[in-house]
Each structure stands twice: as structure tokens, then as C-alpha cells.
Amino acid sequence: MPLDAHPSAPAPATVRDLRFAIEEFNFEYAAVLDAGKVADWPNFFTDDALYVVTGRENADANLPVGLVYCEGIGMLKDRALAIAKSMMFAPRYMQHQFSNVRILALEADGTIVARTNYVLYQTLVDEKTTIQQVGRYDDRFVRRDKRLLLRARRCVYDSLIIDTALIYPV
Amino acid sequence: MPLDAHPSAPAPATVRDLRFAIEEFNFEYAAVLDAGKVADWPNFFTDDALYVVTGRENADANLPVGLVYCEGIGMLKDRALAIAKSMMFAPRYMQHQFSNVRILALEADGTIVARTNYVLYQTLVDEKTTIQQVGRYDDRFVRRDKRLLLRARRCVYDSLIIDTALIYPV
């Protein structure tokens, strides 16, 4: 089912609270990644989380294939470890910026369905800052011990041509 | 009168409510356009709405001329139809991002005068994502049946050199 057609749209006051909570979540998420603390990145996900990075063409066609596919916290941790090691060889600064946080649904079990636009900027040593990718998160959040966690994050990028060395989490 | 010098600045609590409402409006507006549903675009405007896309030099000089000028829902619908047809020949992804939503005035008749910064990203097939334009919306919103609608949207772009095929709504 496309997110836009979700049946359980929440009330405006709820939307405001949820949008604030998800913005705060995303700002923390970005702060961790942009500070290069990639080992802490899996902490934003549930144990059974799905993390996917895929192009908009694939997402629009409901194809599961993508550039990155992680199912479960084990795969996320493996990926974080691999990145932490490879980062030494390719120093760069990343910065995430967010906009257009939309609450699409609050489901009966408390799952929050949300979409956020992102821009990921990249600065390599001795180069100008460039747009690494522009895209959107298609997210499913759950609450665990009063904290929000990602049960699914699909990073759907518009940018068809991406630096082939896409190793850093979006 | 320049918007900055508007006499009827609203109270802080009102500003917060209005800013939230206008952010939600703009996020929906972008979601519709960025999904390519250009036929739904006129639904964000009143019947007598003004929609203008113009450069900052023109706007600063209070010149009405611009790249795009639509007065009334009829012209907006004509434009939407023309774009929907021409889009087939030039596939591209667009993404709007917003920042700096400012409530400049709440007038006696309920009109909200607001300004929002935007970036419009464009991705053509087999090309990198580029900044199509950076600019600001100078808006006048009214309420109709509890919904906000645009009575005027002036898209004032900084970018002096714009892809001459600017056909998609900003």
C-alpha cells in the first residue's frame, strides 16, 4: 500500500507532538552519524529492524532491491563495523539536513508511519562540499521504554548517479 | 508595502500555531508536486489566486513581470494541464525542501502573510541531482472550511540563471 493512501491519519494535535518527536530523533541520528560515531548508529533501530537504501525508481515500483539492504540488528552492526574500518582510508565530512517531516499514520499498535526529506552533504579533503544525495526516509517508528526506535527505514534517493563509494549510512 | 514592514505582527503563541499550520500546508504541497501529481496542484489555491514566479531583482523593484504569471484558478489549471502533458517528454524527479517559515502578519480579515525559504532540487535521468533554484515564497493564506488556501504565492528566486525549461510548479 502506498504511504500516501494510509487510512489511519492522526489528529492535528497528535501530528504536532509526533512531528516534534521524530524531528528530535532525526537530529540525534544525524548528530551521531555526522560526528563519525558510526558504531552507535545501530542503537537507533529495533532488533528486527529493516534498513534499506534504494533509488526512487525501485521504490515507486515496489521493488525490494536496492543499494543497501540490512535485515536485523546483526546486519546493521556488521555494516557499522565495516564502515568504521574503511572510513580511515577515505576521510570526509558528512552532514544531514532534514525538511518536510510528515506523519502519515499512527497505527493501532502505536507504530508511527512517517516520511522525511533529507539532503546528505559530503566534503572530501581539498574539495568543495557537494550534494551526496537528495532523498526521503520512509520510516516506521515504534516506542520502546519511552524512546522511539526505527523498525524500518527506507532511504529512497532521487539522485540516480551516486558516488559509487556509498558506504556511509544515510 | 514591503512585507518586512508589516504593521500587524501577531503574538508569539499565534506565531507558533500559524507556523505549524503553514509548514504542514507546504509539506503537503511539496508531496503532491514531488510525486508528479501536478493536476492536484491548483487545489492548494483559492479561485481568485495569484501565482507568480519571478526573480529577486524584479521583486525588490516591485515589478509585476516574471517568468510565470497566473491570475485565477483557470490559468493555474491550464498550466497544470500543459505541464502534465509535457512532463512525458522530460522525465525528472523534483524535490522541494523548506526552511525559515516566518509569519509576518495576521490581518484583521484572517489573512496570514508569510514567507518561506525553499530549495528545489532536480534530478534528470543519468545526471546528478542539482539545485534547480533557491528562493522564497511570499504568501498570502486564507481559511476556507477550516483549510488553508493560497490566495497569493509569489515564488521569488535568487537563482538568476535557471534552466530555461522551467515548466514545473515551484
Next chain:
Amino acid sequence: MPLDAHPSAPAPATVRDLRFAIEEFNFEYAAVLDAGKVADWPNFFTDDALYVVTGRENADANLPVGLVYCEGIGMLKDRALAIAKSMMFAPRYMQHQFSNVRILALEADGTIVARTNYVLYQTLVDEKTTIQQVGRYDDRFVRRDKRLLLRARRCVYDSLIIDTALIYPV
């Protein structure tokens, strides 16, 4: 002490209020600068304010050196005056956009420690809009007569290669 390890993290409701207040502050700050009213720029600072523009490498190493260093309102006013004069010779449009406003601490004396991501776009006559720099503000705000003022703003840019004619305030 790195901002991330700040001991006095405020409660969520306070965070929401503070984030709103700081967003409004930054939107006004940007509106003044982006309209070219650089003479009004020092009004956003306390008399004893610190204003620094520096690269992320320097900031991460806690080095005080930077591209721009102003201590006290006198130096800010001198800088504003110099820019106002030199702007005549290099006409350009600037636009600030903000994201990821994070409240890191509310200290006992009321000082608010905050961080905001920014993008500064620049458009020169007859050129495309470019990203002048991507970075973050590391800020310390105080209240004076119910208004927020900057006691310190450190603009920490990712962009290692910046237009050498960086004269306009960030």
C-alpha cells in the same frame, strides 16, 4: 568540553519551547542578512559577544584560530561597516537555510547551549546558485529584556574550500 557531553540536558517540554525560540531567532537573523541589512547584524549579539567562523578541523581540535574572529560588539560593528562598503563592489544574493536545531543544555544562569545546521547559498550575477558553505552554529544564547541574544556564535563549516572572498556574515 565538547557540547555533546554537556551535563545539563533540559526536559522535553523545555526543549520544544527553546527550539521554537531559537528557530525564530535564526529566521530573523537570516532575514536581516539575506536582505543585505548587514548594519543591523550586530544587534543580534550581546556587547561582550564572541563571533567566530572556523573550519571543522580546527573546531574538533579545539583550536581558537579561524577565518573570522570577533570579540565584542565593537569588532562586530567594524566588520559590518567594512562589509557594507565592500558589498557595493561584489553584488550577490545570499540565502541562509537552517535545519537540525538542537538544544544541548540550559545552564543554571539561563544560558542556552544550542547547535544548528546551516547551508549558505550564494548567487553571483550571471552565475548559478552555489553552496557557499555547509556548517553548523555552535551557539550560546542569553536573555536580555525578554529577547534572546547571542553571547557566542561559532560558525563551524565543513566546506574546506571556500570562496576566498568570504566577507559576508554567516
